[in-house]
Amino acid sequence: MMTKFWKPAGWAMAAIAATTAVAVAVPSAMAQRDPAYEAARSGGQIGEQPDGYLGFVSTPTPAVRDMVNDINIKRKAAYTSGAPAGSTIAQFAFITGCNLIAKTRPGEKYKAPDGRWLTRDGGEPVRDGNCP
Template sequence: MMTKIWKPTGLAMAAVAATAAVALMVPSAMAQRDPAYEAARAAGQVGEQPDGYLGYASSPTPAVRAIVDDINIKRKAAYTSGAPAGSTVEQFAFVTGCNLIAKTRPGEKYMAPDRSWKTRDASPPVRDSRCP
């Protein structure tokens, strides 16, 4: 079975990018309030993925897994309710993931397009070529 690869059109990307900021605010604001999440992020245990969800850059503890699962459930709900007409939840999550990776700070982990975990330095992160 062949998987269809999403190729964004200019109009679709513009619509998704314009509304991605809304999805960024909800999950990020919730996560920022949790000191355990901040500690896991600062320790490089978790990081942003291109699909718009958090991932594990190292083997998580049960507590870190619970935090990430909770955040990802909330992100999925935000993507589902915020996806603009003419785009899918996955497209919306992808554009949001592009933005979240761009907003990582030096020392934080993110997943590169080749699926390897990188640690952000002072230079821009390596992002998918389809990112707006």
């Protein structure tokens, strides 16, 4: 379980900035819906993690590993450049991770706060209690 590690004002600022990052800067859900990404995601090989990065649900092929590593490098760059004053890169990535997990589609995998990989159903995903 993630511990709340910034003041509420910083929390709101980070949440707003993270939403912007998800929509604009972070190469994630929309921009990455190419066929290879879509196949790995819908096939349950990869999923969103609470730390704001993609993770491997199962042992990946070299091509999937390279693709995810590239995406995660781009995410790290977006978190580094987009973290608002008063928050860390990790805090900003966590808030973005909360948002990315919330945006998963039914059938996609995501990592729950307890570390288990879950498959999104029609309901809300299980997210960290510190998610906005």
